[in-house]
Amino acid sequence: MKYSNALFLNPYFSGSATSAMKFFPPTGLEYVATSAKDCVDTVTLLDLRYETDLADPDKLLDFISKEIDIVCVGIGWDRQLQEIYDFLNRLPADIPLVAGGYTATEKVEELFQNCHTLDIVVRGEGEETIREVLQGAPLESIAGISYRANGTVHHNKNRPLPDLESVTAPDRSLRHNKYRLSVYGVDIGNFSFDTVLSARGCPYHCKFCTFSLNPLGQKRTYSARNPLSVVDEIAALEANVILFSDENFSVNPERSEEICDLIIARKIKKRFAAQVRLDIAQYPLLLEKMVKAGFKALLIGIESPHDWILRQLNKGFDSAAVRKSFAVLREYSIFYHGYFIYGNIGETEKEMLSIPDFAREIGVDSITCLKLRVEKFSPLKKIAQETPGYHVTDKGELYSDAYSHAALKKIGRKIKLSFYTPKKFMKIFAKFREIKFFSVKEIILTFSALPFVYKNFIIREIKKRRFFDYVKSLFARAHK
Numbered sequence: 001m002k003y004s005n006a007l008f009l010n011p012y013f014s015g016s017a018t019s020a021m022k023f024f025p026p027t028g029l030e031y032v033a034t035s036a037k038d039c040v041d042t043v044t045l046l047d048l049r050y051e052t053d054l055a056d057p058d059k060l061l062d063f064i065s066k067e068i069d070i071v072c073v074g075i076g077w078d079r080q081l082q083e084i085y086d087f088l089n090r091l092p093a094d095i096p097l098v099a100g101g102y103t104a105t106e107k108v109e110e111l112f113q114n115c116h117t118l119d120i121v122v123r124g125e126g127e128e129t130i131r132e133v134l135q136g137a138p139l140e141s142i143a144g145i146s147y148r149a150n151g152t153v154h155h156n157k158n159r160p161l162p163d164l165e166s167v168t169a170p171d172r173s174l175r176h177n178k179y180r181l182s183v184y185g186v187d188i189g190n191f192s193f194d195t196v197l198s199a200r201g202c203p204y205h206c207k208f209c210t211f212s213l214n215p216l217g218q219k220r221t222y223s224a225r226n227p228l229s230v231v232d233e234i235a236a237l238e239a240n241v242i243l244f245s246d247e248n249f250s251v252n253p254e255r256s257e258e259i260c261d262l263i264i265a266r267k268i269k270k271r272f273a274a275q276v277r278l279d280i281a282q283y284p285l286l287l288e289k290m291v292k293a294g295f296k297a298l299l300i301g302i303e304s305p306h307d308w309i310l311r312q313l314n315k316g317f318d319s320a321a322v323r324k325s326f327a328v329l330r331e332y333s334i335f336y337h338g339y340f341i342y343g344n345i346g347e348t349e350k351e352m353l354s355i356p357d358f359a360r361e362i363g364v365d366s367i368t369c370l371k372l373r374v375e376k377f378s379p380l381k382k383i384a385q386e387t388p389g390y391h392v393t394d395k396g397e398l399y400s401d402a403y404s405h406a407a408l409k410k411i412g413r414k415i416k417l418s419f420y421t422p423k424k425f426m427k428i429f430a431k432f433r434e435i436k437f438f439s440v441k442e443i444i445l446t447f448s449a450l451p452f453v454y455k456n457f458i459i460r461e462i463k464k465r466r467f468f469d470y471v472k473s474l475f476a477r478a479h480k
């Protein structure tokens with residue numbers, strides 16, 4: 001073997017924005033680490049969000065210098081980049097450093113510029129590529145990498161997308177930690193999490209969406225695994241809550257039904273969540289089976305209450321379809337989380353602020369509102385660049401002369417605060433009971449954790465000097 005001990009590192013130090021979502025494993029990194037297993041003597045997988053000792057950069061460096069002979073780092077989120085570069089730049093020069101992941105692929109040049117210790121970036125899906133790197137194939141022959149040689153960065157041609165059937169599911173025994181539900185640093189109930197990827201890609205063409213485009217700008221042709229292999233993977237999992245991390249779980253309703261049928265037939269008792277498209281409302285049989293199989297939450301991109309925006313985003317449905325679909329969806333005991341986008345090209349503040357009322361009207365249980373992003377290969381880029389007064393930063397953030405970043409951020413908070421009132425939190429809790437998400441023991445555990453969650457929330461708001469705004473918004477709503 002060319003390398004003895006390869007480290008696969010999720011480099012997001014805890015205490016950051018990403019740690020709020022730390023209950024999900026780094027799926028992509030785990031796929032690559034699993035694929036690498038027979039190319040080295042030992043694979044060490046570390047998720048720094050969960051490490052205690054090794055989360056200290058000095059101790060981690062010491063461990064790497066003594067134990068590791070190649071470092072493979074997964075940079076999948078556009079967060080904490082400077083902190084990550086600072087750490088990677090301290091790695092010993094004689095240990096090869098490989099990076100991969102969504103952000104590493106999108107920002108290849110930036111990575112090489114900022115990280116002088118970096119040798120190779122694996123662009124796009126990395127399962128096959130990492131094997132060639134670890135087996136010591138000549139770098140110039142490895143499709144899908146960019147590499148530094150004699151002070152110059154070389155970009156090899158892209159690697160064709162792999163057939164999903166040939167990809168092995170993540171080996172969970174490589175993990176050093178369990179993934180648990182924690183909100184504002186407080187563990188809730190007794191929930192352990194895992195993700196299962198049953199398909200990659202999405203056949204739709206929503207214009208803002210980079211879920212269906214990979215960071216090389218390629219459309220990831222929809223490609224799904226055999227339902228049997230998916231359910232075999234699920235059956236072997238320890239976690240009691242599973243997120244299907246597919247871009248869109250409802251692309252092929254018959255196949256989704258088959259997965260539910262197998263879960264039911266094999267009496268697998270777990271709780272599931274999945275990202276789906278609104279048109280799932282057209283498949284009552286699938287919805288029925290999902291409830292039976294243990295699907296508790298669906299995450300649905302609604303994006304906007306306004307038809308002209310839905311058209312601009314090429315969403316493929318209008319607000320009437322949203323209302324009609326939710327009238328059906330509400331009949332099923334499922335928790336619905338809606339994604340909305342605000343700060344669209346030409347959108348006024350009044351239009352943005354109508355999101356909470358619309359969300360309440362259709363009966364969505366919780367929402368996430370994200371500012372429109374116009375990423376590197378987004379089809380919206382041209383429209384944004386051609387619209388007078390609009391600007392896109394090189395980070396993909398869109399702002400305008402009328403609405404600066406700060407103004408948009410403020411609007412985002414107003415939307416959030418107007419939707420998430422204490423009454424809403426009570427309703428959310430009631431919905432969790434209705435869908436039987438909790439056992440009695442979990443209810444007790446969750447209730448006892450809530451005061452600590454609220455305390456940490458208030459401390460955070462005070463630290464960020466935003467607590468007064470929060471109290472003001474509570475009063476404003478109470479008097480509405």
Ligand code: B12
Pocket residue numbers: 017018019021022024025026027028029031032072073074075076077078079098099100101102103122124125126127130195197209210211212213244245246247368370
């Ligand atoms: C499922 C999903 C989620 C799940 C969580 C999944 C998880 N396990 O963490 C949920 C719904 C919770 C989620 C939340 C968020 N997400 Co998300 N999510 C996705 C989605 C749809 C799929 C990710 C996935 O599992 N892909 C499958 C794996 C196999 O692919 P992969 O990660 O790219 O890995 C492959 C390669 O990149 C490479 N690779 C990866 N790591 C490494 C490491 C090495 C060493 C090598 C060699 C190769 C390599 O090989 C892998 C296997 O082929 C992607 C979109 C997408 N299509 O990628 C967005 C995406 C990753 N999410 C995104 C965002 C912004 C978020 C949020 C911040 C949104 C928000 N504001 O709340 C949160 C934050 C989550 C956090 N961790 O902090 C962005 C990230 C953009 C960026 N660069 O920052 C993406 C790309 C979507 C987008 N374009 O907007 N997300």
Ligand code: SF4
Pocket residue numbers: 202203204205206209210211212247248277301
């Ligand atoms: S349906 Fe969802 S995943 Fe598919 S392109 Fe549209 S927003 Fe993206």
